Amino acid sequence: METIIQGVFNGALMGCTYALIALGLSLIFGVMNVVNFAHGDFVMLSMYFTFWAGSIWGVDAALTPLITFPLLFSFGIIVYYGLINRTLREHYTIQIAVTVGLMTFLRAITQLVWHAQPRALPYSFIQGNIHLGGYVIALSRLTSATISLIIIAGISFFLSKTWPGRTIRATSDDLDAASLMGVDFQKTYALAFGLGSSLTAIAGSLLMTFQQVDPTMGLRFGLLSWCILALAGLGSIPGLLISGLIVGVGESLAMTFWDPRARSLVIYLIFILVLWLRPRGIFGRK
């Protein structure tokens, strides 16, 4: 029983960060219907930046989002204008081909710069454990989950209460109507892509406080966030959060009770079942 609760707890904490990654993806896919296969690799890239900042300049992983957030935001804008924008009118497979090219590129770059072996940061000031009854909670995971929740709430506020946020929502609802209202869709797309990418920066830094990184983990993060998106459906941030929790807990329980290797198996099985049974997602609007 205790291991179950421990597992659920660990998974839930992880799930908050997963939800953050998926939120970035949902911004991009929801607004411009572009499938970014490189999204998971953006996470991987942010993790490496965090590793760099930590190992070269001694910046703590918990603080690196201050650097990586603007960095990935700009990177997202560059990718949008350099690649995505040029393929918007093409068949969707062409868009995918270009993001796959980007994915391969990012993976190769990280391999080139940081080599293939896994990297981890030796310390972070949010390390240590909290003992609560009989349970152990890693401070780093707790902090990551809290920050993720705050950011998700912040994005939710941004989308509903500010002008640029509203243009993003309006564009995702109805591009033509939004254009008629004077929304410049190019700028909105770029903003959504930049913001979506920069969310991976925060997630990457947070993950780095308790996890190691290697160049091949991008695809897993990518599929994982698609899984959460499929569960949640488009347009519901609370749904995204709950789906993140489901995926995190499912993964954690699979690792504890079945086999550590089965962690992604559970996620993919959830993904396929959801697609077959609830194509609009569990929380998605119609």
Added chain:
Amino acid sequence: MKHKKDRIIEKFLLLLLLIFALIIPLIIGSNQYNVLLVTTVLLYGVMATSWNIIGGLAGQLDLASFAYLGLGAFTSGTLFIRYNFSPWIGMVIGGLVAVGFALLIGIPLFRFRIREVWYALTTCALVEILKVVFTMWEEVGGPVERYLPYYRGSLYHMRFGSYIPYYYLILGLLLIVLLVNYRITKTKLGYYLKALGEDEIAAEALGVNTRVCKLRALVYYSFLIGVAGGIYANMYGYVHPSFFNGQESIKVAILGIVGGRGIAYGPLLAALLLVGIQEFLRASIGGEVSGLYLVIYSVILILVVLFRPKGIATIFQGIYQKLIRREVKKEDV
């Protein structure tokens, strides 16, 4: 309407290519590593050309090619290891197992009308699922390579002391796959697939049973790659769950897209060029700076997609038409 002269020139060019393909091992045969490289390039040609049936014609972005390759390899390999089954029979059974699995997945997928991105992601997840399953399934897979029994130069066991026979095997398979592709495009199925690949609703209104057509495309595709899997296992001499490679499956689909959607020889062209470049770069600079060859490769890939969104094949079509059509016009006048 194609003119007689066109056809003759086309046939001549094809013959030239075939002769070239046949004598390559004689030129580079002294270096086994080079033969392996060329064979690998051809294998990607086989996979991308098979992919063309489901991806190019039927327009379904399938990312599971290495799932079928792995299933074919494991079926043929396991039958060989356990029961001393000849891989010649094993590879056909492997193809059938791949078909069985494809139907198991394809029937509900098409039943629930899962399309575009979601189809792509499901099939992508399938490869990863199989990889985990085969890693955990100790009786057949497991984390350690399972080597095929060693026979030096046994035709029955498809074990040769050199890579050259595998080269010819893959080349033969490539010709079969091209022929199948060509045949399909000339028949009802091909026209139906092309139509539904562009617009499913309009195709259905013309009497096309889209579900059955897509399943048939899936069957051809998975069978051909499953058979290739049997040769693959024998060529490398072992089976391992890493055969289920999501990344490489995506690559096969990309070759199909970059080659030119629905153009039968497009994917092959893309495989020869892109995988050729990649393997060449890997061989020449891969040892010194790991990752650099992939950086160059991915930049080339992105540039090709941006500047030739209709496919590499269109470059050659352009050149070809300039060479041939000019004469045709004169004839017409």
Added chain:
Amino acid sequence: MSNEQILKTSKLTKSFGNLIAVNHVNLEIYKEEVVGLIGPNGAGKTTFFNLITGLEIPDEGQVVFKGTDITAIPPHKICQLGMSRTFQVARSFTEMSVEEVIRVGAYNRKKEKEVQEKVDWVIKFFELEDIRNYKCSDLGLASLRKVEVARATATEPDLLLLDEVGAGLTSTELFRLMSEIKRLNQETKITICVVEHVMQMVMGLCERIFVLDAGELIAKGVPSEISNNQRVIEAYLGRRGYSESSSAS
């Protein structure tokens, strides 16, 4: 026109949320006639087509085609039974050539060996010889519309449904398309049902006309009856009371 019914709908109903797009529509089409289905925008004409061709499933009611109940049968089977259609927003196979597109239609009835013959016949009938090798993406709107009619004809239907084939065409193009449709009906005896809001086209082409308004069948009859029908005029021009209240608000 014979007295044998080819299509009959009874109490056909479909709603989307609170909007009733098609409301208890009963109509019948007889063999070899050309009928028109007209009505203002949003009257439910396209939904009606979607219901009888299996693209959408009715909430209520029945569709009988050549004596068979075809309610909720998938579109491809309905086409195989002999009902074919075009789409309001041209759904073209952009990367295929005109000939290939027609071939797709022709395979509905013809075996591999006879298909080319059928394709040639359709191309000749619709005078598409000059553009037979053109890609659909290179065609103008008028040719696209014609190709859509041609590919639907190639399936050898008994009943051909044309959904606003005239939309966006100039009056000359419209006139030529009309005469081709008329000729098709005369030479092949195919029953044709056209959805239009270009009145001129319907009046000149159709033997009988059905009028839909807000999902309901409000009138049916020969063109002269329809053009003098008070309810039809109201539906098109708006009732006086309605237009006043809408301008006031």
